[in-house]
Amino acid sequence: MPDLYRSLLRPLLFRLDPERAHHWTLAGLRTASLLGLDALLAPGAPDTPVEVMGLRFPNRLGLAAGLDKSAACIAGFGAMGFGHVEVGTITPRPQPGNPKPRLFRLRERGAVINRMGFNNPGIEAALDNVARSRRGFCGVLGINIGKNKDTPNERAVDDYLTGLQRAYPAADYIAVNVSSPNTAGLRDLQDPTAAGNLLRRLKAEQGGLAEQTGKRVPLAVKIAPDMDDHQIAELAALFGEIGMDGVIATNTTVARHAVSGLRHADEAGGLSGAPLEARATEVIAALRSALDPRVPIIGVGGISDAAGARAALAAGADLVQIYTGFIYRGPTLVREILRALA
Template sequence: MYRFVRPLLFRLDPETAHGITLSALDMAHRLGMAGVLGGGRVDDPVELMGLHFPNRVGLAAGLDKNGDHLDALGALGFGFVEVGTVTPRPQEGNARPRLFRLPEAGAIINRMGFNNRGVDHLVARVRSSRYTGVIGINIGKNLTTPVERAVDDYLTCLAKVHAHAHYISVNLSSPNTPGLRNLQFGEHLDALLSALREESLRLDQANGRRVPLAVKIAPDMSSDEVALVARSLTTHAIDAVIATNTTIARDAVTGLRHGKENGGLSGRPVHEASTIVVRELRRQLPGMPIIGVGGIDSGSAALAKREAGADLVQLYSGLIYRGPALVGECAQALATTGQ
């Protein structure tokens, strides 16, 4: 069905099409049709981070920043859904246009800039949701918060979402918030992770439930940089790592329309780079759960992430090009391996 609808959507501005698609999914869910669109739920249960995942395929952060469409997206057959990135205060994000399709490459460039309605709105939406699956909440910092005070924003979000998330992911790797990626390295990373882990343990005890912490990293790292990040994740007992966010590299889209736009590149061109990071992380972190994301637009692409060492995978850009049926295709491909 999606292949007939996509040409109409692709005639629209990408951000407008995104909103229309999510509204249509909400309607399909109310009519009981969302599960059919996703190809039916695939049962391939796995236990990770102390959580039960019905299958290994999740929705990546960014598609539903505010948790406004959680019920409809969850009904597509995902094993888990991650909402956000959310910041303490609402913010508009960068000026439009800020989202660009590169269909020849199966890619998207975005410079959204953490546009969201703020953490209080997201918490209210999660609380009102009827979705009973695993919910991850991705947290970040406001644009106007200096990088040296970023920890304050992360701690604010952590405290507000803790009681409503099954796991919390920390976004340190978006290229669209100036200075954010500097938090991935050295003393910045250690200070942030130390503060988050301390507060997380306090909240776990206060709320009587353990909420795992995951960190989302960039694909634009050398092996040595990945090793340094892995060391920090281990030192601070982080529960999982999400690899990866979008890339700032443009080699794969040189000469294409919109190929020079600023922002993060996602989709098929980031698949190899993100898979390399997953493989290196698995070598460095043999026992840590890894969520592989980047360029998964087919069952075989999901399987490649799994073979590189990912325990779970997440979809985003592939959904734009393939539609909801990609969820079931990837879940079935991973279930069939029996790994």
């Protein structure tokens, strides 16, 4: 099948400002989904189900958080072949995010820098979207939660508790994002004391909600790549002790050495895509060797071909996710990875 994304769609999208391209891609997918045309995007790979975090995933590939921030296109991404879709990050109250421009392509390296800052419609509107847009979706739905920009870290736990309580009935798993570089101070919540306080509260709440609802929704935590092996090992020990159900590694990086000298390289924000791959794979490997073997890892960062997905799995990931690779390669990348892993 000809690669229509590469020959037709990407040249059009890349002529647009990146955020506008993002908007039109989601609008197009939503329309295709409503018209039933998204079936044309089916990857043509057999299901290869796996059980991770006690959930049955149709395959090992997922869509990383941040692309379907407001949960508008879940079934469309599912039709494309993604076995799981992580929506969000969603905060309790709606917020506009940082001023534009806040998204930049570094085309020479298949990379992106973003400082979106959790632009999202807030948890109530997002849950309305989930109810609408997951119809027909047979995969696993992750809801990624964060804190509002104007909530100080001392009260961050309240925002995460709100997100957890509200998202719990709708989610298959919940991801706790403490690793975006674009909300001032958020990464301080990865400090072991702060992370311990936050995650213990959330685990206790998860226990209560499981009792109330009769449904157990696993709780994963998403970490940054900008930590040394000692910090990773310390967090891994903490996650094991608390009984986290999964770890998602990694978010975007604030490091720039892999892209220095390129246009946009000095924009503030998080770098993702191919230049992140080596570091993300190292973090997965470091985590795997330090983490309780029962705690699964969702590997993400720079995967842009089947070899990248295989490398993340070989380093110790149980599932993989993509975002920036998808911007550059579209549904072809989904098909390529699913066929390689089938």
